[in-house]
Amino acid sequence: MSGAWEWLPWRRLRAHGIMGMNERNGDFILRYNPRPNFPLVDDKQKTKAIALAAGIPVPDLYGVVEIEHQIEELRLQLSPHDDFVVKPAHGSGGEGVLVITGRVNDAYRRASGSVASEEELGHHISNILSGMYSLGGMPDCALIEYRVKFDPIFTDISYLGVPDIRTIVFRGIPVMAMLRLPTRASDGKANLHQGAIGVGIDLATGRTFSGVWHDSLVGEHPDTGGEIEGVQIPHWEDILALTARCHDLVGLGYLGVDIVLDGELGPLMLEMNARPGLAIQLANRTGLLKRLRTVEGLRAVPEALGERVALAKALCR
Amino acid sequence: MRNLHVKLLALVLVLVGAGLCYYKVTRLGLPLFPTQHAEVWTVEARVEFKARHDTPVKVRLGIPRAPDGYTVVHESFVASNYGLTTEDDGLNRFAQWAVRKMRGWQVLYYRIQLARDPAHESLPAPPPPVTESADFPEPIHSAVRAILAEVQRKSADATTFAKQLVTRLHVSSQDSNVMLLHQDIQSDEDWARRLVDVLAVAQIPARLMRVLLLKDGVSHGSLIPWIEIHDGQTWLPFDPETGDQGLPETAVVWLMGDAELLDLQGGKHGKVEYSISQQTQEMTLVAEERARQMGSRLMEFSLFSLPVQTQNVYRVLLLVPIGALLIVILRNIVGVQTFGTFMPILIALAFRETELLWGLILFTTLIALGLVIRFYLEYLKLLLVPRLAAVLIIVVMLMLAVGLVSHKLGIDRGLSVALFPMVILAMTIERMSLVWEELGPAAAFRQGFGSLSVAALGYLSMSSVYLGHLVFVFPELLLIVLAATLLIGRYTGYRLLELWRFRAVLFSRPGA
Numbered sequence: 001m002s003g004a005w006e007w008l009p010w011r012r013l014r015a016h017g018i019m020g021m022n023e024r025n026g027d028f029i030l031r032y033n034p035r036p037n038f039p040l041v042d043d044k045q046k047t048k049a050i051a052l053a054a055g056i057p058v059p060d061l062y063g064v065v066e067i068e069h070q071i072e073e074l075r076l077q078l079s080p081h082d083d084f085v086v087k088p089a090h091g092s093g094g095e096g097v098l099v100i101t102g103r104v105n106d107a108y109r110r111a112s113g114s115v116a117s118e119e120e121l122g123h124h125i126s127n128i129l130s131g132m133y134s135l136g137g138m139p140d141c142a143l144i145e146y147r148v149k150f151d152p153i154f155t156d157i158s159y160l161g162v163p164d165i166r167t168i169v170f171r172g173i174p175v176m177a178m179l180r181l182p183t184r185a186s187d188g189k190a191n192l193h194q195g196a197i198g199v200g201i202d203l204a205t206g207r208t209f210s211g212v213w214h215d216s217l218v219g220e221h222p223d224t225g226g227e228i229e230g231v232q233i234p235h236w237e238d239i240l241a242l243t244a245r246c247h248d249l250v251g252l253g254y255l256g257v258d259i260v261l262d263g264e265l266g267p268l269m270l271e272m273n274a275r276p277g278l279a280i281q282l283a284n285r286t287g288l289l290k291r292l293r294t295v296e297g298l299r300a301v302p303e304a305l306g307e308r309v310a311l312a313k314a315l316c317r
Numbered sequence: 318m319r320n321l322h323v324k325l326l327a328l329v330l331v332l333v334g335a336g337l338c339y340y341k342v343t344r345l346g347l348p349l350f351p352t353q354h355a356e357v358w359t360v361e362a363r364v365e366f367k368a369r370h371d372t373p374v375k376v377r378l379g380i381p382r383a384p385d386g387y388t389v390v391h392e393s394f395v396a397s398n399y400g401l402t403t404e405d406d407g408l409n410r411f412a413q414w415a416v417r418k419m420r421g422w423q424v425l426y427y428r429i430q431l432a433r434d435p436a437h438e439s440l441p442a443p444p445p446p447v448t449e450s451a452d453f454p455e456p457i458h459s460a461v462r463a464i465l466a467e468v469q470r471k472s473a474d475a476t477t478f479a480k481q482l483v484t485r486l487h488v489s490s491q492d493s494n495v496m497l498l499h500q501d502i503q504s505d506e507d508w509a510r511r512l513v514d515v516l517a518v519a520q521i522p523a524r525l526m527r528v529l530l531l532k533d534g535v536s537h538g539s540l541i542p543w544i545e546i547h548d549g550q551t552w553l554p555f556d557p558e559t560g561d562q563g564l565p566e567t568a569v570v571w572l573m574g575d576a577e578l579l580d581l582q583g584g585k586h587g588k589v590e591y592s593i594s595q596q597t598q599e600m601t602l603v604a605e606e607r608a609r610q611m612g613s614r615l616m617e618f619s620l621f622s623l624p625v626q627t628q629n630v631y632r633v634l635l636l637v638p639i640g641a642l643l644i645v646i647l648r649n650i651v652g653v654q655t656f657g658t659f660m661p662i663l664i665a666l667a668f669r670e671t672e673l674l675w676g677l678i679l680f681t682t683l684i685a686l687g688l689v690i691r692f693y694l695e696y697l698k699l700l701l702v703p704r705l706a707a708v709l710i711i712v713v714m715l716m717l718a719v720g721l722v723s724h725k726l727g728i729d730r731g732l733s734v735a736l737f738p739m740v741i742l743a744m745t746i747e748r749m750s751l752v753w754e755e756l757g758p759a760a761a762f763r764q765g766f767g768s769l770s771v772a773a774l775g776y777l778s779m780s781s782v783y784l785g786h787l788v789f790v791f792p793e794l795l796l797i798v799l800a801a802t803l804l805i806g807r808y809t810g811y812r813l814l815e816l817w818r819f820r821a822v823l824f825s826r827p828g829a
């Protein structure tokens with residue numbers, strides 16, 4: 001522990017409180033996330049159901065396709081909706097998500113602007129059903145839900161997809177958050193390893209720091225040129241409270257909650273993750289460990305949401 | 318708390334594994350290195366005699382009884398038509414051949430293979446026999462008395478006495494008393510007997526011993542006499558010619574005491590000749606044999622007791638844990654990404670047959686061809702399981718094609734393509750194409766390269782002769798491998814590649 005070795009990279013990462021994959025798995029996921037509760041977050045249909053039951057706002061579910069046969073009736077089912085999102089119930093990392101923004105004659109228009117025929121949509125859904133996007137290739141079902149029209153504040157700093165806010169919630173207290181901005185490179189997806197921008201958020205104020213894109217710092221969105229730093233995220237208090245409530249819902253101690261901001265409906269809970277990634281530390285350029293250990297040291301976590309949000313805000317100081 | 322539990326468990330596993338291994342190395346003499354060879358001496362005693370045609374023939378030949386410093390690796394008796402029994406009288410062993418009727422010259426063989434073994438413990442020495450004072454006729458008796466009295470003065474104890482006596486009685490001596498003692502001696506053996514008798518007069522227990530000196534290439538060798546005296550605690554060997562204490566390094570004690578080497582009934586012109594040759598043999602086999610003779614319980618569970626074919630299966634099987642440990646290290650400590658957790662091990666096992674370079678070439682070729690066809694299948698929009706099956710069928714056809722083409726080209730190495738696990742290949746192609754589409758070619762190549770390097774490393778560690786030898790001879794070392802795996806299972810430090818991943822944090826202020 002002598003100062004002579006402080007220059008070693010792992011010593012310096014440790015000093016920054018950066019958490020590694022092994023530590024996340026061994027000390028947090030294995031310890032705080034009981035396995036029987038995993039299906040609650042791995043199956044988006046279940047997540048949606050319990051969230052609705054608890055009164056947590058989620059994107060409206062238009063329909064569920066469980067068997068191949070139902071694809072034929074899809075057209076009828078979808079007729080009242082011009083735009084929607086198709087996603088696998090057991091997908092991860094935004095894979096298998098198809099966003100339809102409108103109709104062109106008999107076909108659908110994708111978020112990217114290209115046109116998908118009725119047949120192509122059917123094939124995509126049947127791929128989902130056969131388990132192409134699910135963990136371990138298990139047969140899956142496809143969810144068709146409301147397409148989020150994101151808050152206008154993100155118009156300048158988002159390309160094609162919907163930006164979302166990932167928050168790590170530990171023992172019911174939000175400990176770190178980031179804004180994920182889709183880019184042309186990420187193909188509208190909001191995952192950092194697919195090329196989205198990760199932007200750290202100041203928990204206390206809801207203001208963004210600068211972003212990280214492909215391992216380098218960015219101050220502007222590479223596709224739109226919009227300023228990333230210093231954006232005030234609306235409804236920040238509500239978002240923190242919402243993520244804290246999600247913990248109570250699924251009983252997972254170490255949880256990632258993804259929230260989108262709809263222009264009309266406000267914050268909606270999109271999905272939860274029992275194994276949230278570590279990139280959030282890069283986006284915030286801060287390690288998780290110090291905050292996690294602080295929360296771990298709490299004898300009891302307060303029941304009231306307000307107190308928990310206050311605790312979260314105090315963490316980053 | 319849980320960490321302590323894991324650490325204690327690992328400690329116990331390491332102790333048990335290392336302890337068993339230590340016991341096997343030090344007590345059973347199992348070699349730690351595969352290249353160690355032991356010198357093995359093959360001694361053949363050839364018994365020749367002329368049978369009398371009218372009586373039954375009984376041949377009794379003295380044979381070694383667990384000789385000091387050697388391990389009996391193998392022993393055989395060659396004599397057709399003869400019945401064979403062996404007996405052990407506590408001092409010597411005898412082979413007894415018997416036949417009812419036989420005529421003409423007869424040749425019998427006794428063959429023994431001996432390996433040097435310094436750790437071999439000798440059997441407990443029998444107590445000294447009661448010394449019977451031999452009676453020498455006059456004037457020899459007086460001569461003996463005179464010499465003994467003189468030697469007595471010049472010696473301190475039994476050992477120095479014996480040494481002094483042998484020197485004093487040397488054949489070159491001009492002393493009349495000594496010449497008198499040598500007078501009726503015809504062979505070295507007679508002389509050794511006389512020395513024993515003289516020592517008996519001095520109340521020193523002594524006995525005759527016949528030894529064979531191992532020398533490569535001897536074909537008509539014979540035993541040479543030696544004497545042993547008892548100094549009150551143990552038997553000490555002496556050279557009857559020079560009086561030097563001890564046995565030569567190469568001596569094998571063949572017969573102790575006065576017993577006849579060859580006792581022939583119903584035959585004449587009996588003769589025993591020895592031929593000796595030396596070979597080297599794998600130390601492992603010798604040690605196994607020795608451990609078996611020592612009656613070690615442990616060796617009953619040795620893998621060497623299995624049929625050879627099964628042994629070869631286990632040789633491969635025992636390497637899998639080594640590969641698994643390698644995967645654990647590379648994934649959890651280094652942080653390498655691979656397709657499938659243990660896929661690289663299976664590929665590495667296939668590399669064992671194809672050898673590394675050809676393995677890499679064939680594997681890359683198959684995956685590349687498979688990927689091209691897989692992308693075409695993507696265009697057809699097939700459902701998942703039929704698509705996987707189609708990829709599998711195409712992989713099999715590709716393997717067939719590569720095998721046939723390489724055979725036509727005269728590259729027989731290409732035929733070993735059949736040894737690749739095809740389901741693994743098909744899954745690899747499918748995974749790689751998914752990663753390609755979802756995360757881009759860069760990620761696909763990175764993971765593919767990761768898998769291939771891990772497989773190559775796995776091949777290098779699993780094809781190591783040394784490691785293969787270690788786990789096969791000391792399977793208990795797998796407990797140590799298990800302990801290491803358990804410890805890594807509770808390792809929560811950084812992975813090596815995370816140091817690179819989080820490097821941005823190192824060069825900026827937190828929260829900036």
